[in-house]
Amino acid sequence: MxxxxxxxxxxxxxxxxxxxxxxxxxxxxxxxxxxxxxxxxxxxxxxxxxxxxxxxxxxxxxxxxxxxxxxxxxxxxxxxxxxxxxxxxxxxxxxxxxxxxxxxxxxxxxxxxxxxxxxxxxxxxxxxxxxxxxxxxxxxxxxxxxxxxxxxxxxxxxxxxxxxxxxxxxxxxxxxxxxxxxxxxxxxxxxxxxxxxxxxxxxxxxxxxxxxxxxxxxxxxxxxxxxxxxxxxxxxxxxxxxxxxxxxxxxxxxxxxxxxxxxxxxxxxxxxxxxxxxxxxxxxxxxxxxxxxxxxxxPVIHNTLLAKLLIITTGFVFVSAAVIALTQDNFKRILAYSTISLLGLMMLTAAVGTPIAITASLILILFHAFAKGFLFIEAGILEKAFHVKYITQMKRLIEKAPLTMMFIFFGFLNMTFVPFGAFVGKWMMIEEASNFLTHGSYILLIVFVGAGSAFLSILYMKVLGISVRKAHGIENIKFIHLPKTFNFISFWYYLFLLSMAIFIAPLISNFIVSIAKHLTNYHINIYSSNLSLTINNSTLYFWQILGALIILTLIHILPYFVKFKADFVQPYNCGENHPKYLGTWDFECIKKYEPFLMAFSIALFIITVVLGGGLL
Amino acid sequence: MINLLITIFAPVLGGFVFGIERIIKARMQSRIGPPVLQPFYDFFKLMDKRAYIIHSLHALMGIMYFIAEWFTLAVLLLGNDLLIAVFFHVIAVLALVIGASSVRSPYSVLGGLRELMHMISYEPLMVLMAVSFYLITGSFDIKTILSFNGYPIFQMPLVFFAFLLVIPMMLQKSPFDIAEAHQEIIGGPEIEYSGPFYEAVYTGKWIEYIYVFTFVFLFGGNHYWLGILLVIFTFIFVNLLDNSTARLDYRKMVKFSWFVLIPLAVLNIILIAMWR
Structure with a gap:
């Protein structure tokens, strides 16, 4: 071996x-x-x-x-x-x-x-x-x-x-x-x-x-x-x-x-x-x-002051990186900020250190790796084949680059929605932390996780919103021929993510729990039956997983296939001329808080090392 | 069993709630108001109308919003975890926002973006509420909470208060009807829907009523009379607020939620956690 x-x-x-x-x-x-x-x-x-x-x-x-x-x-x-x-x-x-x-x-x-x-x-x-x-x-x-x-x-x-x-x-x-x-x-x-x-x-x-x-x-x-x-x-x-x-x-x-x-x-x-x-x-x-x-x-830092301070620091990064990401307009930069944010979440869950929290951290690592690799590959295809770098250039993408757009849509769904891995990680973390809310950091953890996931959701929806914008229907989809290698890799990730989402319960209870058990030497109360995932007393039923998956699949695939037989009209515009270009919010108002967020994170950093490390 | 029935008949039930609400609102303004069945009359009229659509994607998202909303209610009532139901709600918002931003209408796009602001205002608080239910009853399961022998409302009054003021954000009521804002952006996300497709969005909103009031009902524990009383109180309070206040800016909404309501809920959770 x-x-x-x-x-x-x-x-x-x-x-x-x-x-x-x-x-x-x-x-x-x-x-x-x-x-x-x-x-x-x-x-x-x-x-x-x-x-x-x-x-x-x-x-x-x-x-x-x-x-x-x-x-x-x-x-x-x-x-x-x-x-x-x-x-x-x-x-x-x-x-x-x-x-x-x-x-x-x-x-x-x-x-x-x-x-x-x-x-x-x-x-x-x-x-x-x-x-x-x-x-x-x-x-x-x-x-x-x-x-x-x-x-x-x-x-x-x-x-x-x-x-x-x-x-x-x-x-x-x-x-x-x-x-x-x-x-x-x-x-x-x-x-x-x-x-x-x-x-x-x-x-x-x-x-x-x-x-x-x-x-x-x-x-x-x-x-x-x-x-x-x-x-x-x-x-x-x-x-x-x-x-x-x-x-x-x-x-x-x-x-x-x-x-x-x-x-x-x-x-x-x-x-x-x-x-x-x-x-x-x-x-x-x-x-x-x-x-x-x-x-x-x-396992060593579990429940020490260091772990608690790490939770606060990384949780703060989880939220504030997601907030700053809202102000960005470069697609790769947005993805980078969301990585920073989710890395914060991974370290937060790891620092909590209970067996279920460690499982959550491993789930996040696995699913984030697949989803982020997928998204960056699509970003590269956008850049090379469609010359799109900024989200302001992403308008009508659903028509110009249908397949790539579909993949990006799916990648974003993976980062935050039910029943994908990122959601399961957050869900497990909140449920687990609810058991020991004896310390302020754990209560902050719940606020951070709830808030951060809301901010990340609106970030993804904002980006998706601009790329589906269209004046008329998607009649003339142009399937630009992409190199076979690109398509192979895209489908590789797509199918992996899809099948991991369907079989998420056995994947977690057989594969990931075994790692967490190995790390902590404790019995972990996570098991699956009939593709439903049970954690302590809460169950994510298979009909919920499947239902969410079907709804989300319909949302991101169906637009290319459904054609309603109805009369088409122009949008209502109160008699004004139709705007040539409709942008999206750039959240300029948040930018002025960025130095404060940075200053605060520096302070947290120092506190973590000095107080957490017991240097004082 | 009753959960299943409520889930299946949610659109009908929501229609009734909506009809009653219109009457209550009218009485508050010294009007007689429409009959209780008016939403259903509207329903049949709209279904009969010729459908004008902008494009198929947009119309489809209206239907997906309805389906997602209904499915979310099913998850809340038939599943065994409040937290999952809270996260499911995001899917409904996704369908609504994607639909709203898919058309080149400033009103619709602005409405979609404001819908996102609504989401960051209420989503974290819903999570906190689910957690505080867990702290009190020991379970995220709706059945356990409903058989909990106690009065959750007395142990989490601040959470209830926060939730009471979050409901206008979820149901698009003044002073937080910012995404819809009829006088300003003419209905926001729903402006471009018409005929049967508008009906889908409209019915989705009825189901949202049931979804929200289910949470209110949970505050009564196994004392169902208290739950019903709370629902009635909340219903009247929200309508009173709707009738008596003017619309706020979305920034004020987010600030209010983040700097007043969420700290209150956190304070309540700290107190519960220390009490145990």
Whole structure:
């Protein structure tokens, strides 16, 4: 089984090397298609195999990793000096100093360096089923007047391997190396187009994520100083005497990686890169490290002040990112803000830490990965095939791009409506939190979840509203011929999301609950019978799931098929001329609150680390 | 059984409620008002009318709104979770808003957007209400709440008060009839519907009455007389408010809901949670 884990990490790297050196279309396309079944097979094999897997490595790899660490940090230093960026340079210097201190005090340990449990293999599955299709999509996307296709695909492939590696390490010092490697990957991808804006945004991503790296190093120092161990498994096995300050810094790095406000800018900056970058950063890799890290330490921080403060911070981000998203008019930016918002929700549920809350968090991770990957892919198609970037350009989209519009509609439905995963996650969280409303943070949690989901709903409805606007019926639908690859990937996601929604009850009670059980070692009161999902005493019946699904399916598909036999008239306009263009609200009035929201989130951040970490 | 009957006959029941409301409103204005069955007369008249539509998508969304609204009521009455019913209501709003914004009419589009403002005003409060029912009765199940031996209204008076003022937002009553605003945007989302399609939207609104008053009824616990009394009180109060106030701006509505009603409900929940 250990060989499967190693293959899961190495195969993307080998493929990346092949793609990089051969630079042939046929090899790139073939390998990216081949990767999908391989990774899917390996990840499911690992998931249903004997878990957990411990892999002991020789001392040699430790030294190799240290050398790699320094190489990476010196590369960051080089980048900082080359681009004259003070933040990158100083943070790289700080990291080098801290790393030297850490390495000098690091005791030797016999704990396995690689530890693969159900959570890690769950992320493998997401990487395989969500990440790989994005690479297949990228092979076609880069054909639309973009340069360096093969290099781009190679970086993406390598990134998948790094992600697989990052979630399977047990040694936090190794985790630091992998964490910084994903930072490097995001820098390379964001600045891929090499123009001024791209490089600036890449540097922004670089230094912001370096703060996360610094936080991990500080956490390591504290952990070694107080406990003498620095492995995830050791932390989980001795929950009582772990340095809470170290956990505070670890969660700080998670918040930075998860682009929580006030660090949201690096993820927003990622939109200057080719769209597959956004797709892969938002769905399968990179930002998912954030909820992963919180889930890792969730059993330890459960019910501590740190967890409660994390709930408030991330819940605040959940609401305020959704509010700020209302003021945006760039489609990819809207999607990015909704990712930030939902990442907040994922971390909130993970920080609550009860078995059902952890299940909710895993549900959100899974469904968000699929839905956001899907939406970004459609955004890329809109950009390349229909030249639509802003929601003001989305008018009459239902006629111009019927299939893409239908997919976007469905993606948005997935993000908030009954019976899809995002709804189930929120529902479970509210029901679970209702059981222990003894602390203010849990009451705030309910307000945050209720409010945030309402704001996200109106965001999606606003965007959908503008794209269905039409003066006359949808008579002349133009089915623009899209490349086969695009259609294949779109249908891949569409069918996955649809079938996951229908079989949501067995999916949760068999698949996801087993992971949560593995993480918490508690019995979880979630079961399904006849496709109905029961949580404690509440049931989401199958007729409700099916009814909602049918109504929503009719709403998003039927407009293309239904033609009423009736007399057509012009809309009533009180005798005035018909307006040429009807926009939508831009929520300008909210913009002036943005600095306050930012200031508040900075304050919450500091409070979380200082008070939650017990530094005072 | 009675739940099933109410669900099936919801449109008829809602029609009666609507008819009674028109009479009460008229009496408050010293008019005689239409007969109780007037909504049904309207129904038959509208069904008979020649249908003028803008385009099929728009007309279809009217019908989908009706179906979604009816299904939401079924989920509330036949399912066993209040929270799911609250989230289901968003689907009905979706159909209405997509329909409203699909036509190139400023009134309709503006109405659709204002409908969204209504939603952010009442949706979080509905969630809080469901949670406070859970805190008191120990269940989200409507049957358990209705067999709860106690008086939820006395334990959650602030939530009830907040809900009382949220009802005008849900049912489009003055001072919060902002999305419809007849004198201003001429009915908002429903302006472009006509004939049978208008009837679908109209009937959807009747069902919304049943949906909202079911929640009010729950505040009586297993004392059904109290529930009925509360429903009657709420009904008259909302109409009185409708008749005696002028329409507000949508910003004021959102601010009122977010800075007055939701904090009140939260305060009530804190008190309940501490009391236990």
């Amino acid at each position: 250990a060989s499967f884990v190693i293959l899961n990490i190495l195969i993307p790297w080998i493929f990346a090397l092949c793609v990089y050196f051969f630079k042939k279309d046929i090899i790139t396309n073939f390998l990216s298609f081949l990767l999908l079944p391989i990774l899917a097979f390996l990840s499911f094999k690992i998931f249903y195999g004997n878990l957990p897997i411990y892999i002991h490595t020789s001392k040699f790899f430790d030294i190799l990793m240290d050398i790699y660490d320094f190489g990476l940090l010196f590369f960051f230093l080089y980048v900082g000096i080359k681009h004259k960026n003070a933040y990158v340079t100083s943070l790289a210097l700080l990291q080098i100093t801290l790393l030297i201190i850490v390495l000098s005090i690091l005791p030797s340990s016999s704990t396995a360096n690689i530890y693969v449990d159900k959570l890690a293999s769950f992320i493998y599955i997401i990487v395989a089923l969500v990440g790989t299709p994005i690479i297949i999509y990228a092979t076609k996307y880069m054909d639309y007047n973009e340069k360096n296709k093969h290099k781009f695909v190679a970086i993406l492939l390598w990134f998948l391997g790094v992600m697989n590696f990052a979630v399977s390490v047990n040694n936090i010092e190794w985790f630091f190396a992998l964490f910084e490697t994903t930072t490097l990957a995001s820098y390379a991808l964001i600045s891929f187009r090499k123009d001024k804006e791209a490089v600036n945004n890449g540097l922004l991503a670089l230094w912001m994520n370096q703060i996360g790296g610094v936080a991990i190093l500080i956490a390591l120092m504290l952990m070694v100083k107080q406990n003498g161990y620095y492995y995830f498994t050791d932390i989980l096995n001795h929950p009582k005497n772990v340095a809470i300050a170290a956990l505070g810094f670890l969660s700080l790095s998670a918040l930075v990686k998860g682009a929580q406000m006030p660090f949201q800018n690096w993820l927003l900056g990622a939109m200057v890169a080719p769209t597959p970058v956004s797709a892969i950063l938002h769905s399968a890799t990179m930002v998912k490290i954030a909820p992963y890290l919180i889930l890792r330490i969730a």
